[in-house]
Amino acid sequence: MAGRVFVVGVGMTKFEKPGSKDWEYPDMAKEAVEKALQDAGVSYEQVEQAYAGSAYGSMGQRALYEVGMTGIPVMTVSNACATGSSALFLARNAVRGGLADCVLAFGMEKMEKGSLGAGMAASKVTIVDHHLRAMVEGRGGWEAAAPMPQMFGNAGREHMEKYGSTPEHFAWIGWKNHKHSVHNPYAQFQDEYTLDQVKDAPMIFNPLTKLQCSPTSDGAAAAIVASERFVEEHGLWDQAIEIAGQHIATDTVDSFAEKSSIQAVGFGCSKRAADKAMAEAGITIEDVDVIELHDCFSANELISYEALGMAPVGEGHKLVEAQATTYGGKWVVNPSGGLISKGHPLGATGLAQCAELTWQLRGQAGARQVDGARVALQHNIGLGSACAVAVYRPAR
Template identity: 85%
Template sequence: MTNRTFVVGVGMTKFEKPGSRDWDYPDMAKEAVGNALQDAGVPYDKIEMAYAGSMYGSMGQRALYETGMTGIPVMTVMNACATGSSALFLARQAVRGGLADCALALGMEKMKKGSLGAGVGESKVTIIDHHLRSMTAGREWELDKAPMPQMFGNAGREHMEKYGSTPEHYAWIGWKNHKHSVNNPYAQFQTEYSFEDVKNAPMIFDPLTKLQCSPTSDGAAAAVVVSERFVDEHGLWDQAVEIAGHHIATDTPESFADNSSIQVVGFGVSQLAARKAMDEAQVSIEDVDVIELHDCFSANELITYEALGMAGVGEGHKLIDDKATTYGGKWVVNPSGGLISKGHPLGATGLAQCAELTWQLRGKAGKRQVEGARVALQHNIGLGSACAVAVYKPASA
């Protein structure tokens, strides 16, 4: 047997507006993990190791106790908005390294209403202090504006100034992702808006209107990751999806060079992680059919087109002009509705992306199905910074 790794079960909860459901971390973990185990056809006592991710809960073991108490190692994972993908990365590493044949990755979050803060606590050093210094050195900082829309909005402004993208390009991304989510029963929003609705929604930070910004959300998602031997022994080839490449990159000095807002919000780390993940999977971006991309704000989706190599630097908006990133185009990006419309419970986001792409490659995504999807790519970034990119392919015995 080789050290190939596979997702054989995925599950999630519906993503909800914070406070709209009376539940806590153990409740959402039980639902998401239960769905993943049912999908895999694997009982909890087959899990040998678990990685439970959240930014605010910090209760990996306790969250899983409602699902089962089997004495296995359970590690809590925290890695900004890439927390869920980091849990998946660690589960894959455990299986790939021969430490387990069956591992669980869980991501979950209960969030407060309102805009996400800058991570300021008792320490003078925050997860994004480098990023804020670089951003404020290059741009006037508006103290009355929320930090995250401002950071990504400034990246959009830089792209418009340098390369000629327009507010309409960013509004189209918001329109597209809301339209995609209409067919996703797990999405926080399932309302189809017109382009004018998105463009004319309340301005959060120019050019980003409210319908171009991901909401705070509650929810959980999970994946069962196994070895080739496990797939073979349990006859799971028909449902298995291979994680053919997976890499996590962190900031380099270039992230803060020239006080570029585009670099500050993760262009370089996205580029690095994508290159390494695709190299491991032995694919190029041209081979990819469907992408779940970290569209925390519409500006980040456009910039990431370029980081992934879908367009040349400064040419991401041309993909929008060509409608190349929706159904009928070269790629379908965020068929789930993305973070903008599906929701963004920080710890769960990466594993919800994994779930969507697993369903797509199985041909089980219903009305969201991307016809003929054979190669899928996941991009999940958290400022501070960690960027996870994974490449998935259908398994073959």
């Protein structure tokens, strides 16, 4: 029978602009992992397995040489932008299945400046070839713009055309997430902007301006995952956060059948993963207090409101109008600043979300603390496609 699984320690580096700091991926991994071990109050020698996330080929084994060489199994995971959450998913499964009592999940990325490409440039087969084809066929052509802003921007355009949302709704999400990041010392950007500044920033792909797009980033994050037995033996109940539900979903034929940009950027994956994770945890979205959501672009945050069940399909922009996803609203979404302002080093993003929600549920988030947070939800999506959703709550 599967046992309960807990996050007992988390750590992360500050996310940095690529090239702005003289460090390599083992340096950033060492910082994040050692912070997580210290937070958990355990030594590296107690870790029985490790799962490392990197979308761009950094090796977990090499990264951990700087922490210790104990001969444990170390697996490196690559799963697009959901890489970090995939490492966490595997760590939880190892503990839940009784294969280990203490497992490390960490993610790191050292990135290049500029917009993400669409996969392996030398190959006709890319991780998003189906998605690009659906977008092009559905929108009637390809525009001269980077592929990722174009895909998510077209999803935003489709939402506006079908449901009446406007560029102002998407701009508000960018404004909100930059405002939230002001109190996050780990965020790449900690500047507050006016709504007009967000709207008037350079246009990347209409309706998405620069301040509504996540940047490339360098950084790392880590979590120590443990069994109920380990938590009991080491007296960790007061800091332990249970992963009460978790699921990773991939595409089905429905993702492409209608040539919908909204579906192509992962709406169906998000809905399936969220439904299954919340069912496992025995909750609904109404029970959730705080959410770290994959806002690679502001359009995706709004669309994901609907995929997670926060609003009916076609009504995500009404949450913006009610300011229901910030402090004082029904949920606080992306108190960390989200990908838009905190940054997005692909392999680390999912584990940084885990760290933020762990701090929120422990009441350790400082000036960005969500009052009374008892249930948290994490949403991390990578095109190609994988969507990871997890539900967290305090062990007690």
